Amino acid sequence: xxxxxxxxxxxxDSAVSNTSPGNAALxxxxxxLFEIGDTDHSGVDLPDVEISGSRLGGHARKTPLDLxxxxxxxxxxxxxxxxxxxxSIDSGMYPLGSCTMKHNPRLNEKMARLPGFADIxxxxxxxxxxxxxxxxxxxxxWLMTLTNTSGVALSPKAGAHGELCGMMAIKAAHExxxxxxxxxxxxxxxxxxxxxxxxxxxxxxxxxxPAAEDGTxxxxxxxxxxxxxxxxxxxxxxxxxxxxxxxxxxxxxxxHAAGAYFYCDGANFxxxxxxxxxxxxxxxxxxxxxxxxxxxxxxxxxxxxxxxVLSEALAPFAxxxxxxxxxxALKLVEHADGEALGRLTAFHGQMGMYVRAxxxxxxxxxxxxxxAARDAVLNANYIKAQLSGTFSMPFNSQPxxxxxxxxxxxxxxxxxxxxxxxxAMIDEGLHPMTMYFPLVVHGAMLIEPTExxxxxxxxxxxxxxxxxxxxxKAGEAEAFTAAPxxxxxxxxxxxxxxxxxxxxxxxxxxxxxxxE
Amino acid sequence: xxxxxxxxxxRQDMLAVIGAGxxxxxxxxxxxxxMLRQHLDLPAHQPEFAVEAHMRKLAGKNRAGADGPFFVGAxxxxxxxxxxxxxxxxRSEWLTAYTPYQPEISQGTLQMLFEFxxxxxxxxxxxxxxxxxxxxxxxxxxxxxxxxxxxxxxxxIISGGLHPQYRDVVDTYVxxxxxxxxxxxxxxxxxxxxxxxxxxxxxxxxxxxxxYGHLRDxxxxxxxxxxxxxxxxxxxxxxxSLGLIEAPGALGADIVVAEGxxxxxxxxxxxxxxxxxxxxxQFIRQMPGRVCGETVDAEGQRGxxxxxxxxxxxxxxxxxxxxxxxxxxxxxxxxxxxMSLLGDAGLRRLARLNHQRASxxxxxxxxxxxxxxxxxxxxxxxxxxxxxxxxxxxxxxxxRNILAGVPVSRLRPDDPSLTGLIVLAxxxxxxxxxxxxxxxxxxxxxx
Numbered sequence: 001x002x003x004x005x006x007x008x009x010x011x012x013d014s015a016v017s018n019t020s021p022g023n024a025a026l027x028x029x030x031x032x033l034f035e036i037g038d039t040d041h042s043g044v045d046l047p048d049v050e051i052s053g054s055r056l057g058g059h060a061r062k063t064p065l066d067l068x069x070x071x072x073x074x075x076x077x078x079x080x081x082x083x084x085x086x087x088s089i090d091s092g093m094y095p096l097g098s099c100t101m102k103h104n105p106r107l108n109e110k111m112a113r114l115p116g117f118a119d120i121x122x123x124x125x126x127x128x129x130x131x132x133x134x135x136x137x138x139x140x141x142w143l144m145t146l147t148n149t150s151g152v153a154l155s156p157k158a159g160a161h162g163e164l165c166g167m168m169a170i171k172a173a174h175e176x177x178x179x180x181x182x183x184x185x186x187x188x189x190x191x192x193x194x195x196x197x198x199x200x201x202x203x204x205x206x207x208x209x210p211a212a213e214d215g216t217x218x219x220x221x222x223x224x225x226x227x228x229x230x231x232x233x234x235x236x237x238x239x240x241x242x243x244x245x246x247x248x249x250x251x252x253x254x255x256h257a258a259g260a261y262f263y264c265d266g267a268n269f270x271x272x273x274x275x276x277x278x279x280x281x282x283x284x285x286x287x288x289x290x291x292x293x294x295x296x297x298x299x300x301x302x303x304x305x306x307x308x309v310l311s312e313a314l315a316p317f318a319x320x321x322x323x324x325x326x327x328x329a330l331k332l333v334e335h336a337d338g339e340a341l342g343r344l345t346a347f348h349g350q351m352g353m354y355v356r357a358x359x360x361x362x363x364x365x366x367x368x369x370x371x372a373a374r375d376a377v378l379n380a381n382y383i384k385a386q387l388s389g390t391f392s393m394p395f396n397s398q399p400x401x402x403x404x405x406x407x408x409x410x411x412x413x414x415x416x417x418x419x420x421x422x423x424a425m426i427d428e429g430l431h432p433m434t435m436y437f438p439l440v441v442h443g444a445m446l447i448e449p450t451e452x453x454x455x456x457x458x459x460x461x462x463x464x465x466x467x468x469x470x471x472x473k474a475g476e477a478e479a480f481t482a483a484p485x486x487x488x489x490x491x492x493x494x495x496x497x498x499x500x501x502x503x504x505x506x507x508x509x510x511x512x513x514x515x516e
Numbered sequence: 517x518x519x520x521x522x523x524x525x526x527r528q529d530m531l532a533v534i535g536a537g538x539x540x541x542x543x544x545x546x547x548x549x550x551m552l553r554q555h556l557d558l559p560a561h562q563p564e565f566a567v568e569a570h571m572r573k574l575a576g577k578n579r580a581g582a583d584g585p586f587f588v589g590a591x592x593x594x595x596x597x598x599x600x601x602x603x604x605x606x607r608s609e610w611l612t613a614y615t616p617y618q619p620e621i622s623q624g625t626l627q628m629l630f631e632f633x634x635x636x637x638x639x640x641x642x643x644x645x646x647x648x649x650x651x652x653x654x655x656x657x658x659x660x661x662x663x664x665x666x667x668x669x670x671x672x673i674i675s676g677g678l679h680p681q682y683r684d685v686v687d688t689y690v691x692x693x694x695x696x697x698x699x700x701x702x703x704x705x706x707x708x709x710x711x712x713x714x715x716x717x718x719x720x721x722x723x724x725x726x727x728y729g730h731l732r733d734x735x736x737x738x739x740x741x742x743x744x745x746x747x748x749x750x751x752x753x754x755x756x757s758l759g760l761i762e763a764p765g766a767l768g769a770d771i772v773v774a775e776g777x778x779x780x781x782x783x784x785x786x787x788x789x790x791x792x793x794x795x796x797x798q799f800i801r802q803m804p805g806r807v808c809g810e811t812v813d814a815e816g817q818r819g820x821x822x823x824x825x826x827x828x829x830x831x832x833x834x835x836x837x838x839x840x841x842x843x844x845x846x847x848x849x850x851x852x853x854x855m856s857l858l859g860d861a862g863l864r865r866l867a868r869l870n871h872q873r874a875s876x877x878x879x880x881x882x883x884x885x886x887x888x889x890x891x892x893x894x895x896x897x898x899x900x901x902x903x904x905x906x907x908x909x910x911x912x913x914x915x916r917n918i919l920a921g922v923p924v925s926r927l928r929p930d931d932p933s934l935t936g937l938i939v940l941a942x943x944x945x946x947x948x949x950x951x952x953x954x955x956x957x958x959x960x961x962x963x
Contacts, residue, residue: 030627032627032630032631033631033856034631034634037856037859038859039859039860039861040859040860040861041859041861042857042858042859042861042862042865043598043600043856043857043858043859043862044598044857044858044862044865044866046862046865046866046869046944047865047869048865048868049865049868049869049872050868050872051868051871051872051875052875055871055875055878055891055892055893055894056731056760056761056871056893056895057731057892057893059724059731059761059762059893060760060761060762061758061759061760061761061762061763062762062766063641063762063763063765063766064638064860065638065639065758065759065860065863065864066638066860067635067638067639067855067858067859067860067863068856068859068860069856069857069858069859069860069861069862070856070857070859072598072600072857075600075604075853075856075857076600076604078856079604079607079610079628079853079856080604080607082623082624082627082628083604083607083608083609083610083624084609084624085609085621085622085623085624085627086609086610086613086616086621086622086623086624086625087609087613087618087621087622088608088609088610088611088612088613089608089612089613089614090608090609090611090612091608091609094614096614099614101614103519104611104612105519107564107567107568109606109611110568111567111568111571111575112784113602114571114572114575115575115580115581115582115583116572116574116575116576116577116578116580117574117575117578117784117785118782118783118784119580119581119582119594119782119783120578120579120580120581120783120784120785121581121586121588121592121594121783121785121786121919122592122783122785122786122787123588123590123591123592123922123926123927124579124588124914124919125910125911125914125919127911127914128578128579128914128919129577129578129579129785130577130578131573131574131575131576131577131578132574132577132578132785134574134577135571135574138574142558145556145557145558146556146558157650157651157654157787157788158650158840158842159842160839160840160842161650161654163839164839168688193836194839196834197834197836197838197839198839199834200834200835200836201838201839206834243545244543244545244546246545246546246547249547249550272546274552274555274556275543275546275551275552276546276550276551276552277550277552277556280550281550295519297611297612297846298612298613298614298615298845299605299610299611299613299845299846299847299849300610300613300614300615300616300622300624300625300628300845300846300849301614301615301616301625301647301806301842301843301845302615302648302650302788302842302843302844302845302846302847303650303787303788303790303842303844303845303846303847304842305788319688334926334927335929335930341688342684342687342688343681343684343685343687343688344654344685344688345650345651345653345654345681345685345787346591346651346652346653346679346681346682346685346775346786347591347592347681347785347786347787348785348786348787349786349787350787350788351784351785351786351787352782352784352785352787352788353787353788355571358571359567359571361558362559362562362566362567362570362571363518363519363561363562363564363567364517364519364561365558365559365560365561365562366555366556366557366558366559366560367555367560367561368517368519368520368560368561370552370555371517371520372519372520374539375520375522375527377539377542377543378522378527378530378531378534378539378542379530381534381536381542382530382533382534384534385533385534385535386533398544398545399536399541399542399543399544399545401545422618423620426618426620426621431614431618431621432618451519451520452519452520452521453521454521454522454526455521455522455526455529455530484620484621487620487621488620488621488623489619489620489623489813489817489819490620490813490814490815490817491620491813491814492619492620492811492812492813492814492819492820492821493811493812493813493814494811494821494823496811496812497809497810497811497821497823498809498823498824498825498826501800501807501809501823501824502809502810502811503630503633503637503644503645503800503807503808503809503810503823504630504633504634504637504638504643504644504645505630505631505634
């Protein structure tokens with residue numbers, strides 16, 4: 001099928017896929033935009049103005065655009081149909097460990113669309129956007145109070161960008177203190193992949209710290225790895241096994257005694273917000289994923305937002321822009337003075353996400369945020385208690401925090417892998433948990449219910465998981481290895497996708513064109 | 517509390533199942549002295565209407581674009597977004613889906629990303645595009661790093677016409693030093709970029725239309741770069757320009773990065789936006805960020821997956837091409853929907869309309885005593901020189917409810933030669949009345 005530049009498809013069948021998943025009337029398959037649109041249809045009405053061309057200096061476009069257009073009803077149907085091929089938190093539980101898929105309140109969306117937030121330009125005079133800067137200041141105050149820290153860099157665009165920001169601040173601090181020879185960053189084995197990637201990006205060598213039998217990091221291991229060449233440790237707390245690091249304060253003290261800094265990956269802050277302040281644990285920098293902890297939508301993969309809170313030692317190194325009070329007015333300082341590490345993005349960061357996050361904070365209040373963290377931990381332990389006789393849990397000696405980690409030992413001999421188990425969950429109407437992460441246990445299954453799930457939903461989840469485990473142990477491996485059977489697609493061939501990358505739509509050449 | 521489903525009775529029942537006496541018992545691994553014993557000194561929870569009132573009060577202190585004449589551009593542009601776009605992106609299945617790590621139940625997001633990648637590739641005239649970046653500035657920095665990996669050379673030459681904040685981001689990512697060469701600011705479109713390229717050069721970075729609005733001769737620069745084995749990175753901050761201006765890919769660009777905000781996304785005070793990155797097929801394994809590819813499922817049906825993940829941090833850890841984890845999915849969706857509504861014909865009309873409005877603005881500005889228009893070429897943005905500090909003039913015009921553009925000194929306070937310059941943009945939303953108001957006020961302020 002090719003994009004028809006002249007008009008509608010000449011054969012009506014050519015725009016209709018012959019694929020037909022379950023619930024055909026409600027979940028029709030949808031052809032590609034390039035198979036239904038064409039280059040002279042449009043869903044906008046714009047005047048066709050004449051231009052002289054004299055101010056284009058010979059740079060006018062000659063290359064075809066090849067962009068198919070759809071009228072408004074066609075576009076509505078295309079994107080509504082596509083949307084129905086997606087799972088979403090609004091339609092079901094999303095127990096993705098480490099990802100914190102909580103409810104996304106719609107008040108957040110409504111507020112972000114107020115013209116006073118959505119229709120303002122980052123470079124209009126600051127006197128005309130005092131409310132926006134005040135909002136940023138309020139968000140900063142909430143984040144600093146929740147974490148007991150002295151500074152915050154709001155501008156990082158996502159969690160990984162926040163990590164980059166925090167580690168750059170650490171690097172800048174070492175340079176300012178004549179400690180540039182520190183080239184090592186300690187990273188526990190259970191860390192997110194972004195941690196070693198960030199350290200390496202900044203030219204650091206990564207030294208791995210093993211976890212103890214119980215899944216947490218011992219201060220003795222850290223002390224053994226510390227030395228005059230160590231710049232920082234990057235530690236996630238609660239860690240990626242869902243456990244609070246009991247020696248975190250001693251680790252912080254040891255790191256500081258060695259002249260290094262403590263970067264905390266704040267991906268799991270949802271477990272402790274309003275209950276424990278990371279600043280009290282001795283952290284120097286920590287990014288906070290507003291899209292995890294503070295309910296801004298994940299949007300199918302971003303946009304995120306990753307403000308970084310900073311200790312007194314690192315606050316002077318925060319990137320521009322930052323806010324300063326100037327008499328009665330608030331001023332966004334846009335140029336590096338003193339020791340600021342530079343600029344991480346054009347403009348001021350993810351304002352749309354700041355509005356949503358602050359709306360969420362005000363809705364919950366200090367009491368509600370703490371209750372949310374406590375409910376998140378309660379829900380995870382409720383699942384853990386009921387799965388623990390059946391599922392294998394490598395680190396079961398203490399209550400978990402917000403997520404439950406299982407390995408695949410309970411599937412041994414069944415012919416069912418963690419992947420198969422996850423795909424079978426899809427046939428039960430559930431989004432799978434996080435699989436094969438963290439790397440420290442075999443065939444990891446990491447389950448994070450969040451505070452948003454009701455007891456009824458949790459009970460149904462538990463019953464489904466126990467039922468699947470029983471079927472696996474009863475020798476029904478084929479039902480798992482074939483799964484999913486009821487999703488819009490069966491398992492996809494990822495090897496083919498990687499070996500013969502096809503990253504954009506190409507018109508199929510007809511025999512006539514090929515002959516030419 | 518409206519977002520928390522449990523009653524206290526639910527909690528007690530659940531604790532009984534767990535065998536714990538209280539939720540505090542579940543926090544036993546936390547050393548007791550680290551547990552907060554009372555709520556933090558922050559407001560308590562509030563009803564929805566009270567939160568809304570608080571936010572409306574803050575929003576009310578800002579002067580929105582629609583509230584009067586508006587000529588601010590410089591990397592973010594005020595365009596009309598069709599109502600359909602905002603309706604669709606708020607559908608639950610788009611808004612509240614996670615990254616498509618389970619492709620069987622994420623085909624909507626994945627097919628959309630495949631369509632997005634194709635739109636971006638076709639628009640830029642490149643062979644492939646990724647599934648989006650944070651924004652144009654970080655995409656530029658990532659492109660510079662990508663060029664270094666591809667050429668195994670270090671030297672980067674930055675045109676004096678690159679957006680100053682993009683330049684600052686590259687500085688932060690790459691680190692200042694002899695391998696980062698900044699050419700002096702070129703408000704009149706001048707430049708001798710080609711003279712600086714040598715056999716150690718990894719890439720040159722050129723924006724077009726550039727920060728001051730001039731259209732740059734990409735083809736000549738591509739030839740100069742390629743003659744030395746260097747790559748050409750083309751930066752586009754106003755993506756609608758490609759509806760009227762030649763595609764960088766057709767002129768020899770090796771990597772094209774762009775800010776996609778103008779299509780589908782509101783100004784939002786600077787974010788979230790959507791970075792675009794497109795390149796040649798042969799370079800894909802050094803491309804940063806997520807990418808979606810076509811494949812088949814177990815029954816041979818066409819389907820889509822995230823692919824080439826062996827470049828990425830969750831597989832490669834410290835050997836990854838970038839530490840990037842997310843893309844800008846929802847903004848990419850907004851871009852893709854708006855682009856589908858425009859199509860070829862709509863984008864061309866929109867681009868012509870922008871250029872026509874900018875031409876009207878330029879004609880009017882040239883007639884204002886004390887104003888010199890610096891552009892011979894432009895798309896929808898231009899630079900004027902006035903005989904007074906531009907920042908003061910902009911403030912005086914703002915006091916008359918006219919947002920007249922960006923004083924270059926705000927972005928480049930270090931260069932006194934730029935003090936009298938203002939960058940102004942016009943879009944399809946700029947009316948003749950807006951232009952007349954600006955001209956009258958500017959004439960008065962300058963006299």
